[in-house]
Amino acid sequence: MTDLATRVKEVWATLHEMPEVGFEEVKTSAFLADALRAAGYQVQTGVGGTGVVGVLDSGNPGPVLALRADMDALGHMVEGKPCAIHSCGHDAHSAMVLTVAEELARKGIERGKLKILFQPAEEKLFGALRVIEDGAIDDVEMVVGIHLRPIQEARSGQATPALYHGASYIMEATIHGLTAHGARPHLGINAIDAAAAAVNAVNAIHMNPTIPATVKVTKLHAGGAALNAIPDKAVMALDLRSQDNGLMDDLIKKTTRAIEAAAATVGATAEVKVSGGCPAAEYDKDMVELAKEAITAVLGPDGLLAPITTPGGEDFHFFVKHKPSIKAAYIGLGADAAPGLHHQEMKFNPDALINGVNILLYMVDKLVGIRA
DSSP, rough: OOOOHHHHHHHHHHHHTSSOOOOOOOHHHHHHHHHHHTTOOEEEEETTTTEEEEEEEESOOOEEEEEEEEEOOOEEETTEEEEEESSHHHHHHHHHHHHHHHHHHOOBSSEEEEEEEOOEEEGGHHHHHHHHTTTTTTOOEEEEEEEEEETTTOTTTEESSSSEEEEEEEEEEEEEOBOOETTGGSSSOOEEEEEHHHHHOOOTTOTTTSSEEEEEEEEEEOOOOOOOOOOEEEEEEEEEEEEEHHHHHHHHHHHHHHHHHHHHHHTTTEEEEEEEEEEEOOOOHHHHHHHHHEEEEHHHHGOOOOEEEEEEEOOGGHHHHHTTEEEEEEEEEEEEESSSSSSSTTTTTTHHHHHHHHHHHHHHHHOOOOOO
């Protein structure tokens, strides 16, 4: 029998050689599905597009626990050519969760059900929504995720029991004015004037200073081929961030009102919409405490880091937003990942993956029991 440390590195090496971007994880999902079937799981494929769900039923009453791993790679340009690279460690996440799944199938669980969820398209920030739409978490009561952290946050032999991602949303606004000859501006409504007013209005938005929250204009296009005409259209994009979901809701409302009102000051109109994004982290206190216990048991007290707050986004948090009764935890694992996540040259220490495997096994044992 292959030991777990060897197995997790073998799986990672295999997945690392088949990087596929979101909703194109065909080889990846086939490999993971075949491995789950071989281990004895009931397997469903095509979940949310290319996702895979495996179910291990103890046959006894108990909770439904899900272990979730994202599996998509990122698109990069290397020497002028597009390619997919596992530069965020999703191959490592899937390797850890598959290794845990195989060990649990070999030993069995004492109560309830275990669901293994290999989720597509996390980098697109709506892969979780697609698996939710396909019913993947309808019966789930607890869910645990895990993610490698950059070396600046965690080293090998360290882990955090809670990674607090912020809410991250993109808004778009189209401002409509009225075209006119440049010699007769009084007959038109200059969309650029309206956009400039909207930018200033957005910059004047103030939120609760005790909770991180920002909104900034990230794109502004206006005007056409004729340089002597009053432009009748401007298009804006905005990036919104907050560490609190309620505050994000307020920020979206304030941003919408600011743009609409600013455009109206010069007689223009604005169509404002939220075009994408994901919510902030909301974890169950007891699950976080269990994650602390697991990290301490596996890595010792020196390996336990404090919870980490990051403005980055993660679509894992749609699970709780969609189903607030779910008890969630999300572990950040140190593996000396450098120079940073999403860098095309990102490397990490594969020897650290066994730490993630053992932390997850500890949590599963406490939540549904592992047979001896």
